[in-house]
Amino acid sequence: xxxxxxxxxxxxxxxxxRATINCKSSQNVLYSSNKKNYLAWYQQKPGQPPKLLIYWAxxxxxxxxxxxxxxxxxxxxxxxxxxxxxxxxxxxxCQQYYGTPYTxxxxxxxxx
Amino acid sequence: QVQLQESGPGLVKPxxxxxxxxSVSGGSISSYYWMWIRQPPxxxxxxxxxxxxxxxxxxxxxxxxxxxxxVDTSKNQFSLKLNSVTAxxxxxxxxxxxxxxxxxxxxDPWGQGTLVTVSS
Numbered sequence: 001x002x003x004x005x006x007x008x009x010x011x012x013x014x015x016x017x018r019a020t021i022n023c024k025s026s027q028n029v030l031y032s033s034n035k036k037n038y039l040a041w042y043q044q045k046p047g048q049p050p051k052l053l054i055y056w057a058x059x060x061x062x063x064x065x066x067x068x069x070x071x072x073x074x075x076x077x078x079x080x081x082x083x084x085x086x087x088x089x090x091x092x093x094c095q096q097y098y099g100t101p102y103t104x105x106x107x108x109x110x111x112x
Numbered sequence: 113q114v115q116l117q118e119s120g121p122g123l124v125k126p127x128x129x130x131x132x133x134x135s136v137s138g139g140s141i142s143s144y145y146w147m148w149i150r151q152p153p154x155x156x157x158x159x160x161x162x163x164x165x166x167x168x169x170x171x172x173x174x175x176x177x178x179x180x181x182x183v184d185t186s187k188n189q190f191s192l193k194l195n196s197v198t199a200x201x202x203x204x205x206x207x208x209x210x211x212x213x214x215x216x217x218x219x220d221p222w223g224q225g226t227l228v229t230v231s232s
Contacts, residue, residue, distance in 0.1 A: 040218035049206055049222035050157065061220070093157060097218055101172040104157040 002027045002096050006105035013112055017084050021108045023077040023094035030074050031098065038098035041070055041079045043090045044107075050093060054079065084112055114139035116207050116223035124201075124230050130194040134207030134223060141165050141183065145210035146190045147219055148181065150203040153227075158203075162216060163190055197230045204228075 003026040013019050029038045037057035042050035052061045054070035057077055067082045081088055089112050094105040120132035134146065148160040161171035163181040171179050175194070183190040194201060204225040210216040 042219075049208075049225050050219075051222075052211070052218060052220040055211070055218040095157075095218070097216055100159075100170050101161075102159040102216070104159070106156050 001101055002029065002099060002103050004094055004096055004103050004105040006092075006094060006108050008108060009106070010109040010111065013084050013110065015084055015086065015112060019081040019084055019088075019110055021079045021081075021092050021094075021110075023072075023079070023105050025075045025077075025096055025098075027098075028074050029096045029098040037073055037077070038096055039070075039072075039077055040095045040097065041068075042093045042095065043088075044093065045090045053092075081110070086112055088112065114209065114221055116209065116221060118205060118207050118223045118226040120226060120228070122227060122229060124197055124228060125232050126198055126230055127196055130192070130197050130201060130205075130228055130230070132192045132205055132207075132226065132228070134190050134192075136188045136190075136209075141185055141188045141190065143213040145216045146183070147206075147208040147210060148192045149206045149208055149219070149222075150201075151206070151225070152200075152203045160192070160194075162210060199230050202228065202230045 005024045007022045039057040041054040044050040058070045069080045071078050091107045091109050115137045117135045124130045142165045145162045147162045163169045180193045204227050206225045208219040208222040211218045211220045
């Protein structure tokens with residue numbers, strides 16, 4: 001199985017600051033034939049299902065504010081949230097869809 | 113847009129079978145892969161497996177001996193059965209769609225989730 005490890009487990013920030021969440025995969029999730037990283041980021045608020053933010057490691061889903069950005073390649077990835085807003089309080093998960101079983105990071109709880 | 117809704121019993125006795133159905137509205141079940149994912153209370157997300165519109169399945173190895181998926185294209189529904197449940201199977205169960213037709217891709221959209229508690 002590809003193990004996804006996020007850091008930190010939790011993050012306490014202030015309004016307007018920039019948050020950085022890291023995700024490391026135990027195996028490369030970059031598919032050589034198409035040069036795409038098979039990694040997604042989700043946001044989960046209490047009592048709600050996860051919401052897709054980013055796919056292909058850096059492609060923002062339609063409707064997601066441009067304060068959210070994804071970067072990285074291979075085994076190391078980052079979700080950056082700029083100009084933090086109160087509504088960004090949530091748990092954030094990375095997920096690889098490179099190979100089964102598809103796996104998620106343990107989650108990073110963002111507090112403001 | 114496509115919407116998913118899970119349904120099924122919220123309480124299952126230990127050793128019995130958990131059965132859930134996911135109803136798909138606003139789009140066809142064809143051409144996509146359909147997921148089951150679960151989340152124990154206060155914990156992270158676990159992919160259980162997926163089924164294609166044609167019925168091919170892929171299960172998480174650690175659950176493979178207990179889980180069965182099925183699809184009913186006429187009803188635009190797919191289902192999960194997990195047998196011999198224990199308290200460790202207590203979780204919110206989500207259904208979701210693989211976002212890209214023909215491959216799995218990321219998961220979007222998701223259903224709202226349904227809490228299943230295993231208890232006598």
